Amino acid sequence: MKYHAQYLIYVWIFLSFQGIQASIHLWASEVTKFSTQYNTGTYSAKQILGRPNVYPRYGDIGGTWTQAASERDRVHFIEVKFPKKIFITKVNIYETFHAGAVVKISAKDGQNQWVDIFNATHAQVIRESRKFSPQIKRIMFPVDELRIDVDCSASKHYVEIDAIEIVGDMCPSPFFQYGNSCYLIKKDTVSGDEVFAKCLRIGGYLANIETLEEAMLIKYKLTKMKTGISFFVGGRNINRRKPGGDWRWIKHGSMTKIKYFAFGKCEPDGKEQSPQDCMLFHAGDGYTFHDSECG
DSSP states (O other), rough: OSSEEEEEEEEEEOOOOOOOOSSSEOOOOEHHHHHOOOOOSSSSSGGSSSOOOTTOOOSSSSSSBBOOOOSSSSSEEEEEEEEEEEEEEEEEEEEEEEEOOOEOOOOOOOOSSSSEEEEEESOBSSSSEEEEEOOOOOSSSSEEEEEEEEEEETTSSEEEEEEEEEHHHHHHHHOOTTEEEEEEEEEEOOHHHHHHHHHHHOOEEEEEOOHHHHHHHHHHHHHHOOOOOOOEEEEOOOOOOOOOEEEEEETTTEEEEOSSOEEEEETOOOOSSSSEEEEEEEEGGGGGGEEEOOO
């Protein structure tokens, strides 16, 4: 069969997921890069890790990330990682000396690119400690790495940060959770090739239906929606010459042979001369798998 305009289901997997939480708080657990540090001890970059140990005190107090003495007239950065990926709704930065210097916050996306989620027009000089929780840009990809840029030139003095915290969810609305996964059933009219690329751009991938339970859950949700439309999933045929094809689930650049093989009657029916290498839940056949054109 040929399908010229279909829909999609895509999914994010979090292997460290430990049940549903309405709001998750995580502290920076690793420093991956920084532009400067005062020393390798009490004022080093690693002092930014974990919960605050100086805040709410204010002053030049050991236990914070602090810039080198000769570099207090420029913009500096620190990049940190968190224990797992979440969809962030808030960033809290605990400033304990010359607050107001944070001018940019960036989050790393699924393609390892930095995306700005906060920008300030200029630095301030606030002579008290504060928990800085700026309004951040809404992003639809999970995050476990942040970059914080601080402008020391306003104070021309040390800028000291005690801790960085992110707050968010494993499966924000309109996603739903099953096992270790977050799913979104989305009614975008797209080709199979287009939706593969679209999912990658936002840090996810088309759903891999690897168990009977997973298939039944999604089929139940699709049936309940009563749309009468078909949805792409993440199966691909990698060998047109083999009778019936060689179908694999595609996820994060790897291929897994399909074990839950639930094609409808007379499916798949693509041929080398008439390729149908993509897979979908076909509405007209009780949401069984059908092969489909990708282009």
